[in-house]
Amino acid sequence: MTRIFVCQDEALSDGEAIKVDGPEAAIAVFRSGGELYALNDRCSHGNASMSEGYVEDDATVECPLHAARFCLKTGTALCQPATEPLRTFPVTLVDGAVYVDVQEAA
Template identity: 45%
Template sequence: MSADLNGWQAVCPMAELLPGEHTVCFDGDTAILVCNIDGEIYALEDKCTHQDFELSPGKLDGAEIECVLHGARFDVRTGQALCAPAYAPVPKFPVRIDNGMIYTRDDR
């Protein structure tokens, strides 16, 4: 999707990201994983902190996503690493919903 004003990136309509689902959007070169956990939307970098591998191919189980490369798990609400081999958290990004559309941005 295209960029919105002030650097916000349109992800998708809220109706297209159902609870338990996730998708990826880009802010420049940054892949952002966007997850719907029980109707709440969370966004974090789509990169495992253990070995720079995408998290998006992983299974979303509740609020946890597992990296398919080595099994590291992260809480998508906080970015916190939940088990080895990852120890560092994944960067989180802000989310906003405007007129039924989900937006996020890399504000680092």
Template identity: 40%
Template sequence: MTQTVATIPESELLDGEMKSAFLPDGTRIALFHINGGYYATQDTCTHENASLNDEGTVDGDRVTCTWHYCEFSIVTGEALNSPCSEPLQTYPVKVIDGVLHVVC
């Protein structure tokens, strides 16, 4: 069953930034504002379970986990270098009345 979950106001996420939010089941996600668009991925690195929001850096359309420098596409979730091979789960984001909503 698909649902749309309100997360944070659009105004709280500046271009180039990342913030975390939680889905109703307790899953922590990372929200990104890049190049005028909004994206959401799982917050946990697929290599060693580090929080991307706590341990990661954003550079353009990529997020890097600083534990082992795994790099992921924010747009597709694709793992872009070793030692990571598993992609991040991604979620569609909609802006509704100035609030970011994640479709999960």
């Protein structure tokens, strides 16, 4: 497993997202309702960065290009045009720093 540093905890405000490079693809890290979530950054419907999407109060994010919505907790696609889920990643807070844990493909 690879642990990727994202940012200091106070650098990511509620309703915001940040993109980090993962070993295989970019990862979007979100704060919604005080909780931290991480998803694959690329929309499953098209070439859009989810970190540039609209974070909603109900722990969802809307794609900035196609208005598809995804659950931040599970990655589930909640409406068309997306039908495929986004991969989720565990987020860890250690000594005031935010990390994403990524299991690399074998």
